[in-house]
Every structure is written in C-alpha cells, then in structure tokens.
Amino acid sequence: MARAWHLKSRPKGKPAAADFELKEFDLPALADGAIRVRNLWLSVDPYMRGRMNDTKSYVAPFELGQPMEGGAIGEVAESKADGFAVGDLVQHMAGWRDEAVIPARGANKLPNLGIDPQKFLGVLGVPGATAWFGLLDVAKAKAGDMVFVSAAAGAVGSAVVQIGKMKDMTVIASAGGADKCDYVRSLGADRVIDYKAGPILKSLSAAAPDGIDVYFDNVGGDHLDAALACARNHARFAICGMIGGYNETESPSFRFIIRVIAARIRIQGFLVTDYLGRLGEFYAEMAPLVANGTITSRETIVDGLEAMPDAFLGLFEGANIGKMLVRL
Amino acid sequence: MARAWHLKSRPKGKPAAADFELKEFDLPALADGAIRVRNLWLSVDPYMRGRMNDTKSYVAPFELGQPMEGGAIGEVAESKADGFAVGDLVQHMAGWRDEAVIPARGANKLPNLGIDPQKFLGVLGVPGATAWFGLLDVAKAKAGDMVFVSAAAGAVGSAVVQIGKMKDMTVIASAGGADKCDYVRSLGADRVIDYKAGPILKSLSAAAPDGIDVYFDNVGGDHLDAALACARNHARFAICGMIGGYNETESPSFRFIIRVIAARIRIQGFLVTDYLGRLGEFYAEMAPLVANGTITSRETIVDGLEAMPDAFLGLFEGANIGKMLVRL
Numbered sequence: 001m002a003r004a005w006h007l008k009s010r011p012k013g014k015p016a017a018a019d020f021e022l023k024e025f026d027l028p029a030l031a032d033g034a035i036r037v038r039n040l041w042l043s044v045d046p047y048m049r050g051r052m053n054d055t056k057s058y059v060a061p062f063e064l065g066q067p068m069e070g071g072a073i074g075e076v077a078e079s080k081a082d083g084f085a086v087g088d089l090v091q092h093m094a095g096w097r098d099e100a101v102i103p104a105r106g107a108n109k110l111p112n113l114g115i116d117p118q119k120f121l122g123v124l125g126v127p128g129a130t131a132w133f134g135l136l137d138v139a140k141a142k143a144g145d146m147v148f149v150s151a152a153a154g155a156v157g158s159a160v161v162q163i164g165k166m167k168d169m170t171v172i173a174s175a176g177g178a179d180k181c182d183y184v185r186s187l188g189a190d191r192v193i194d195y196k197a198g199p200i201l202k203s204l205s206a207a208a209p210d211g212i213d214v215y216f217d218n219v220g221g222d223h224l225d226a227a228l229a230c231a232r233n234h235a236r237f238a239i240c241g242m243i244g245g246y247n248e249t250e251s252p253s254f255r256f257i258i259r260v261i262a263a264r265i266r267i268q269g270f271l272v273t274d275y276l277g278r279l280g281e282f283y284a285e286m287a288p289l290v291a292n293g294t295i296t297s298r299e300t301i302v303d304g305l306e307a308m309p310d311a312f313l314g315l316f317e318g319a320n321i322g323k324m325l326v327r328l
Numbered sequence: 329m330a331r332a333w334h335l336k337s338r339p340k341g342k343p344a345a346a347d348f349e350l351k352e353f354d355l356p357a358l359a360d361g362a363i364r365v366r367n368l369w370l371s372v373d374p375y376m377r378g379r380m381n382d383t384k385s386y387v388a389p390f391e392l393g394q395p396m397e398g399g400a401i402g403e404v405a406e407s408k409a410d411g412f413a414v415g416d417l418v419q420h421m422a423g424w425r426d427e428a429v430i431p432a433r434g435a436n437k438l439p440n441l442g443i444d445p446q447k448f449l450g451v452l453g454v455p456g457a458t459a460w461f462g463l464l465d466v467a468k469a470k471a472g473d474m475v476f477v478s479a480a481a482g483a484v485g486s487a488v489v490q491i492g493k494m495k496d497m498t499v500i501a502s503a504g505g506a507d508k509c510d511y512v513r514s515l516g517a518d519r520v521i522d523y524k525a526g527p528i529l530k531s532l533s534a535a536a537p538d539g540i541d542v543y544f545d546n547v548g549g550d551h552l553d554a555a556l557a558c559a560r561n562h563a564r565f566a567i568c569g570m571i572g573g574y575n576e577t578e579s580p581s582f583r584f585i586i587r588v589i590a591a592r593i594r595i596q597g598f599l600v601t602d603y604l605g606r607l608g609e610f611y612a613e614m615a616p617l618v619a620n621g622t623i624t625s626r627e628t629i630v631d632g633l634e635a636m637p638d639a640f641l642g643l644f645e646g647a648n649i650g651k652m653l654v655r656l
Contacts, residue, residue, distance in 0.1 A: 050590070220586065225579075239588050253581035258548065260567050260597030262378070267595040269588030 004067035004097030020309040036078035042095045042326040043071035043121045044312040046243045070095035122323035123297035130272040131159035132282045138270045139238035141214045143168035151218035153180035155323035161187045201226040219244045228256035239269040298322030332395035332425030348637040364406035369446045370423045370654040371399035372640040398423035450651035451625035458600040459487035460610045466598045467566035469542045471496035479546035481508035483651035489515045529554040547572045556584035567597040626650030
C-alpha cells in the first residue's frame with residue numbers, strides 16, 4: 001500500500017489542514033513501459049493553490065477524493081521500461097505521495113552532474129526555468145536594465161536575482177523580514193527592500209528614484225501597483241505569480257494602472273510550461289553554473305509526508321527561504 | 329487681438345467651467361519662417377485632461393495662466409514661410425484659440441484629396457492613426473480575431489470598428505445608450521453592447537462566450553476587468569485610454585487581473601506619438617478609403633470658441649458620437 005494526500009474539500013480563501021486527507025491506496029500492477037518510483041523529495045508550489053479550485057485554468061483542477069499531484073524526485077524501485085533501471089533517480093509529477101507507478105515517458109532521468117537531486121525541483125527545475133525565461137525572454141531584460149523582483153528570497157526570485165546579476169543588470173529585490181533580506185543581499189542584489197518595514201511604494205521609489213525597466217512579479221497587489229508607479233518608459237513586466245492574491249476574496253486595486261499608457265508599459269503574463277521545448281537552452285547555461293557554485297540556492301526542508309500540507313500552507317505565510325521541499 | 333482659453337486653476341477630479349478663462353492676448357509679430365493662422369476647427373480630446381494636472385507625463389502640463397494647446401485646422405492668413413500661401417489649409421497644435429502665429433515647421437498643409445478639412449482632426453488625424461496603429465501594431469490584431477473595443481462610438485473606437493471589419497475580424501463593440509449603439513451597428517460591428525443596460529462583464533461574456541483575442545481599451549475600469557475575465561489564451565490588450573478613470577480619485581479594482589498569468593495576456597499601453605514616423609503607412613491605406621467613403625466618420629460639432637470648455641467636458645459625459653469638434 002502506498003500513501004497519498006487527497007483533496008478532501010475545495011478551500012474557499014486560505015486552505016486549512018482539514019481540506020487535505022492522507023490515505024492509503026493500492027498501486028496498480030506494473031505494465032510494460034511503466035516504472036515504480038519511491039519518492040525522495042516532494043515539491044510544494046504556490047501554483048497548486050489554483051488547482052484546488054474547480055475552475056478552468058492552465059492545469060486541470062485536482063479531483064476531490066483523488067491523490068494530488070506535483071513535482072517529485074524519486075528512485076526507481078521496479079522497472080518494465082527500457083532505459084530505466086532500479087536505482088535510477090527520476091523527476092516526475094506524481095508527487096504528494098510516497099510511492100507511485102507511472103509511465104516511464106512521464107519521468108526524466110536526472111543527469112549525472114554531481115548536483116544534489118533536489119536541485120532539480122528548484123534552481124534546475126521549474127522555479128529556475130521560470131526565472132530564466134521570465135526574466136530573459138518574457139521581460140527581455142538586458143545588461144544595464146534596472147530590474148525589480150518581488151518574493152526575492154523564494155525559489156524563483158532568488159534565481160532571478162542571480163541571473164540578473166550574472167547578466168550585468170542592476171537588481172532591486174524585495175523580501176519579508178531581516179533574514180530573507182540578508183539572504184537576498186548575499187545573492188548579490190544591489191538594493192534590498194524589506195516590504196514588511198514600510199509601504200512598498202515608498203521603499204521602491206527610494207530604491208529606484210529614476211525608475212525601473214523591468215518588474216518580475218511574484219506577488220501582485222501593492223507590489224505590482226508600486227512597480228506601475230515607478231516604471232520608466234517602455235518598461236516590461238513579467239507576471240509570474242500573484243501569491244498575495246491566491247487566497248484573497250477581495251479584488252486588488254491599482255492606483256497607478258493608468259501609467260501603462262503614458263509610460264507604454266508592457267504587462268505580460270506567462271507560464272513556464274510554454275517554454276518546455278526550450279528547456280535545453282536553460283540547462284546548457286544554468287547546469288554548469290549550478291555545478292560550479294556560481295549560482296547557488298537554498299532550500300527550506302520539511303521532513304515527512306505527514307507534514308506536507310503544513311509545508312504547502314507555509315508558502316503563503318512566507319515560511320520558506322528558497323525552495324520549499326518535503327523530504328521523505 | 330486674438331482670444332484663447334487659458335487654464336485658470338488645476339482641476340481636482342472632474343474639471344469645472346471655472347477652471348478655464350477666455351482671455352484676449354497679443355499675437356507676436358510675424359518672424360521669418362512663421363505663419364499667421366485663422367483657426368476653423370478646434371479639437372477637444374480626452375488626453376487633454378492629463379495635461380491639466382501638474383504631473384510628469386508624456387506631454388508637458390498646461391501652464392497656469394497661459395493659452396492652452398491642442399489640435400486645430402486653420403487657414404493661413406499671413407505667411408513669411410516658403411511653401412505656405414495665404415488661403416492654405418493647415419493642421420497644427422495651437423488650438424483652444426481663434427488665431428495663432430506659429431513656426432511653419434509646426435504646421436502640416438492638408439493634401440488636396442477632396443476630403444472635408446475637419447477629418448484631419450478625426451478619422452484621418454490623431455484618433456484615426458491611434459485606432460490604426462493600436463489595433464494592427466500594438467495589439468497585432470489579424471483576420472479571424474475576436475476583437476472587443478470600448479467607447480466604440482467615439483472618434484477612436486468608431487475607426488477601430490471599421491478597420492477591424494475591413495481586415496476580416498469579428499468585432500464586439502461597447503457604447504453607451506441606444507443612439508450610439510445604433511451608430512456602431514451601422515459601422516458593421518458584429519455584436520454591440522450597451523454598457524449602460526447592464527454589467528459589462530455579463531454582457532461581454534454573453535457576446536463572446538468563447539472569449540476574445542484582442543481588447544482595444546479606451547475606458548479602463550470595469551471594461552478592462554471584463555476583458556481580463558473573457559480573454560482567451562495569448563490575448564493582446566492595447567491600452568489607448570482610460571477615460572473612465574481620468575477624473576476619478578478612487579483606484580480601480582481588478583477582480584480578474586490574476587488571469588494575465590494563466591491566459592498569458594499581454595497588456596500594452598501605447599501613445600500614437602510613438603508612431604509619427606510611420607504615419608505614411610496609415611495615410612497610404614486610410615486616405616483613399618475615407619475619400620471613397622469605405623471608411624466613414626461622424627462628428628459632434630459645437631459652435632463657437634466660447635463653448636469650448638463645454639465641448640471638452642462633454643467628452644466625459646458621453647456627449648459625443650464620433651469626433652468632438654469646435655467650429656469657429
């Protein structure tokens with residue numbers, strides 16, 4: 001018997017522990033082309049909140065009473081698939097559980113680069129690729145640009161800071177609290193804003209008196225409004241996430257939205273899934289930099305499958321520095 | 329002595345008649361390279377509201393106690409400039425007055441195409457070019473697209489409707505009241521929404537059950553939020569104006585802003601002044617269509633310089649169908 005977290009009820013606003021249920025379930029027999037994987041690392045990500053709603057979105061909603069899904073790293077325990085041997089480490093999407101039987105085509109073998117496997121859920125996984133394509137392709141950020149990034153101590157934001165500095169941008173980063181700000185500063189951010197210390201509009205105006213060229217948005221709300229207020233002409237905003245709004249029932253208001261006209265601001269939402277065909281570009285440049293320590297990353301690790309809902313809920317309370325992971 | 333409207337005080341929120349003052353002023357002597365112009369048509373445009381604030385924007389604020397400016401068509405009454413003869417019709421920016429002395433380089437002689445001169449303040453002027461470049465270049469609208477345009481009975485919107493139909497798009501248009509809706513329908517719009525008849529979100533959802541590819545925004549606020557709600561994947565929004573917000577002191581709220589991410593919406597503000605170098609493209613295609621009646625336009629005409637502030641204020645009360653003009 002394997003164990004998996006099931007969605008018991010669809011949360012309204014902020015999810016509660018009672019919305020999740022850990023249940024045993026039977027693994028199917030291993031068909032040809034399938035592998036059985038024992039999970040080692042499970043990912044919790046803000047986007048999963050959207051899958052808990054019963055609304056049409058870019059990924060299907062979680063089904064009530066069914067095992068939930070998400071990024072995971074596991075070890076092959078049994079294989080009926082060519083090219084997959086017992087002991088291989090794979091990245092796949094059957095997370096929120098300790099064990100899974102999956103088609104091998106849904107699993108990616110980790111390359112042997114001497115990199116800790118959990119990095120493939122973080123700086124070399126979806127969050128890292130999100131930072132890479134969002135900053136360089138969506139926002140078209142380039143050397144010399146004044147870049148503002150929110151949630152800069154998170155998995156995506158910490159990669160944005162480092163990619164920006166590596167590409168000779170000036171990086172203004174916001175994070176909540178002294179520990180996170182220290183971490184972001186250690187990554188090389190030129191100016192760091194503790195958004196809990198005062199209104200973000202005031203802090204950003206002071207940090208960027210001549211305005212910003214790029215905003216990499218992970219939080220929405222007041223941060224987005226402040227970026228609108230401070231945008232230079234032809235500024236580009238890559239909208240990656242709005243974690244501040246995922247659990248909100250009130251509509252955010254934007255005092256400075258009218259500036260999109262005079263400053264010719266471009267606001268572009270994006271999903272990293274649109275870049276899956278270009279992941280090779282990302283790996284080719286990032287993997288060596290991660291392997292040699294030029295690009296670093298941190299994790300906030302929670303132990304044990306039982307703690308997974310708490311790890312997920314912690315994302316919305318700022319409990320993580322870097323990538324939030326569950327270790328089995 | 330000439331007469332010009334001067335800005336007497338900077339309005340807060342909605343301007344009032346007392347913010348404007350009609351005063352006589354002396355015309356300067358005619359220097360070499362200058363012309364004296366007797367104005368025939370004066371333009372009032374929503375963007376002028378922004379120039380009444382003392383804030384940095386894409387055009388300098390009007391100065392208190394000085395003659396105001398704006399688009400105008402006049403007849404040359406005296407010339408010390410090569411190529412300009414008495415009787416020539418010119419378009420220039422010394423509006424809000426009956427007569428002006430200007431450098432000839434700031435004036436454009438109207439081509440002799442048998443087109444009424446005031447059209448060069450409307451469908452063949454700034455509003456027409458705004459519609460053209462906003463729809464085709466900013467929003468990249470193309471044949472087959474589902475296009476939504478607001479303020480569709482206005483100078484810009486009515487051109488957007490006709491350009492869209494000419495280029496084989498499906499056009500959903502919103503306007504306020506039965507007369508304007510009838511007008512927009514007569515221009516060829518496929519579906520017409522009277523936004524005064526009910527919530528725009530409900531009306532747009534019904535008019536575009538499969539969503540919209542393009543939104544040409546002239547009004548902001550609830551219309552923009554409804555467009556966010558109804559946007560298809562990879563929808564493009566050209567943000568031309570937010571007339572609903574120019575006089576507001578409350579911040580608009582956007583319930584559906586989060587959809588920019590899942591639907592990968594691109595929101596792009598623009599100014600037609602960025603397209604001055606490409607006006608030739610616009611004239612080459614539009615002038616023959618206006619001359620032969622394929623593209624039509626209407627004007628709401630107010631007579632007399634004295635009535636100009638009323639004409640301007642009428643823009644914010646929906647008093648105009650098509651281009652609002654003052655005739656001298």
